[in-house]
Amino acid sequence: MAPPATAILPAIGHAISMAFFMFWEILWALNLGFLLSAIVQAVVSKSEMSRLLPDDSPKTLAKACGLGAASSSCSYAAVALARSIFRKGANFTASMVFEVASTNLVAELGIVMVILLGWQFAVAEFVGAPVMVVILLALFRLFLKPAMVEGARAQAERGLHGKMEGHAEMDMAVTEGPLLKRILSNRGATAISHYFVMDWLSVWKDVAGGLLIAGALGVLVPAGFWKSFFLASHPNFAKFWGPLIGPFIAIISFVCSVGNVPLAAVLWNSGISFGGVIAFIFADLIVIPILDIYRKYYGLKMGAFLLGTFYASTALAALAIEFLFQAAGLIPAERHAQVVEAGMGLNYTTVLDVIFLLIAGVLVVRFLKTGGPDMLRMM
Numbered sequence: 001m002a003p004p005a006t007a008i009l010p011a012i013g014h015a016i017s018m019a020f021f022m023f024w025e026i027l028w029a030l031n032l033g034f035l036l037s038a039i040v041q042a043v044v045s046k047s048e049m050s051r052l053l054p055d056d057s058p059k060t061l062a063k064a065c066g067l068g069a070a071s072s073s074c075s076y077a078a079v080a081l082a083r084s085i086f087r088k089g090a091n092f093t094a095s096m097v098f099e100v101a102s103t104n105l106v107a108e109l110g111i112v113m114v115i116l117l118g119w120q121f122a123v124a125e126f127v128g129a130p131v132m133v134v135i136l137l138a139l140f141r142l143f144l145k146p147a148m149v150e151g152a153r154a155q156a157e158r159g160l161h162g163k164m165e166g167h168a169e170m171d172m173a174v175t176e177g178p179l180l181k182r183i184l185s186n187r188g189a190t191a192i193s194h195y196f197v198m199d200w201l202s203v204w205k206d207v208a209g210g211l212l213i214a215g216a217l218g219v220l221v222p223a224g225f226w227k228s229f230f231l232a233s234h235p236n237f238a239k240f241w242g243p244l245i246g247p248f249i250a251i252i253s254f255v256c257s258v259g260n261v262p263l264a265a266v267l268w269n270s271g272i273s274f275g276g277v278i279a280f281i282f283a284d285l286i287v288i289p290i291l292d293i294y295r296k297y298y299g300l301k302m303g304a305f306l307l308g309t310f311y312a313s314t315a316l317a318a319l320a321i322e323f324l325f326q327a328a329g330l331i332p333a334e335r336h337a338q339v340v341e342a343g344m345g346l347n348y349t350t351v352l353d354v355i356f357l358l359i360a361g362v363l364v365v366r367f368l369k370t371g372g373p374d375m376l377r378m379m
Contacts, residue, residue, distance in 0.1 A: 019215035022262050026112050028352035031360050033108020038195035040070040045173040050088035064094045068101025074202035075256040075284050078102035083297045087156050092149045093140050104129040116265045117337050120330050124321050132317035139309045152298035160296040193366040203257045210259030214266045226270030242276020243318035247283035256284035265337035274331045275322030282314040
């Protein structure tokens, strides 16, 4: 028998309220993160990426991590850009490492994790991403055959569209002159405004979806179910179960990019292990919509290979982080992730939100006055 509407409506209202206050809590951080990302993108040319990633040597992979960290945090844009640089001659493994860095080493992700989960999780994310890269490289060298790469290249050359193609191809970087002068120039300011707005447009659905799902799960799913599902009463088993089940939850939740951090906070409060949270966040590159894009970009066989290797490297890296942070005494003893504020008040969050909303407003106005809408229509 379905519950009466009088019971459902208050629960829905509570879930939406929780989602809104989580959004208010992280709004300034998102704007700050996208601003930093836009500044970096405005001075780092995407056209040079293919030249800088010719092989899978340690030096090249370090460059791939740096370039990824300097790019947009949007998972879809990262996947599209990885194919673009692969088609232009970049090494396939280096292109995939670029993807990992684009979604796990960007500033906005770390800032939001500090606010909602705590600094330990942000440190774990930035330490764990290189560990994941090392494991992924080992798996690629063991199982990736040249014939598979050639097949993926032939499929990539077909140019089938996935998502965020225009954003991935967008290159307005100013590369002449001293760094500060480039940033403060008219061209630099315009580029920053365009990257800022495009980054927001690329992830707002994931952010909104993640907040709404987190609010719904936090209100509608009984705590007892999660504690049982995550084996909270069996902590030794939970350490292994969390990194295995975390990626699966990510895959079926459809949420990626920064949008999965609010849901990670709910999962942490509900009993998933520390490594399970990290595995969940790492797995944003194998959510169902992105798996379908891999199929279009590289073919079904390579798509399945990426699912298997990304899943394995995600789980193993998260498990390593679990034991490393446990040994270092860095796993929080309490589960008090910042899931909801009691309300809006005159506090540091509100002050920072207002400041960065004003900055965002200035950037949006410049975007509108410098051909942004026309470019958006072309994309």
